[in-house]
Amino acid sequence: MLLISCPNCGSRDETEFHYGGQAHVAYPENPNELNDREWAEFLFYRDNTKGAFAERWLHSTGCRQWFNMLRDTVTYDIQAVYPMGTPRPAAAPAAPESGTASLAADSTTTGTAAPSISGTSTSAPSISATGTTASTTAPEGATK
């Protein structure tokens, strides 16, 4: 059982949450210009990362709010919890405060880590569903 620290409610059992899939999948900037293959990749193709993975979670039996989480798919180590709409923080280099039982204060780590990564666009999913134009602006307002 994972112990997930909801930004609003604090640490709760995993059973109170619902998984929302990969985070930071940007809606295409020009949907009309996509061909079928690009649409399919946008809709259905997701990363299958081994290691740190940014994903969305919903605290469905608590505050009913969405948030993003950076989780290691191998160790289940929860490296960061951060709000929707903010860019993905840098993959934590085994920071001391990382851990499954960390408190909600984790969400503040995004403030320091965000600027270094938002410009590179490598933090966003590596699928090229939306072409070059969309992927460079991935996190802005399209993270839901």
Place this chain on the structure above:
Amino acid sequence: MANTAELNGVNGLRDIRRSPASHLAAALEAGSVQGTVVLNEGPFQTMAGVRVDPRSEEGGRIAAAAGGLPARCGEVTGKDGVSVLWLGPSEFLVVAPEQAHDSLGGNLIGSLTEALGDAPGQVVDLSANRTTFELSGPRARAVLEKGCSLDLHPRSFTPGTALNTEVGNIPVVLQKTGEESFRLFPRASFADFLGRWLLDAMREYASPEVP
């Protein structure tokens, strides 16, 4: 369920209203262990679901009408017998005695709706959405701990707080009203299950303790 037959609602429908766990009333009484843990279904309540941004102007008007809006998880505000429970950053549950309902001479829903006005948000009459279980006694916390993973120790779960969580794997709002008394608000369709689940969890306290 309290006898409130003197209250005549719209067209007398109030008289035939049955609470969701009324069929368990005898079982709840038989399963309670006086002085150890007591369970009963509370009277009907007037409940309103409120969604409003508490920092906005309309949030201030709602707060004035309801007796304050809780700012964070666990907080309960209110005045004059009205409790406002935190469900989310912009979602609240207003709980008041049944007489506060507009159809019974009260003004709770109407005053909240008026306070919201045309501003973004919603005030919904949820009086029939949830029922109330009242669990009290020295063993009440031990009963809840069988199906609730929150830290219910008094040092972290203090009287006058309420949390949105799971008890017995179903979603409930759990309010601590006193040192040894809790109120559980399950949705009506879960009332039968939760009532029987609590009875089962209470059963061991009817037997003499094994040293």
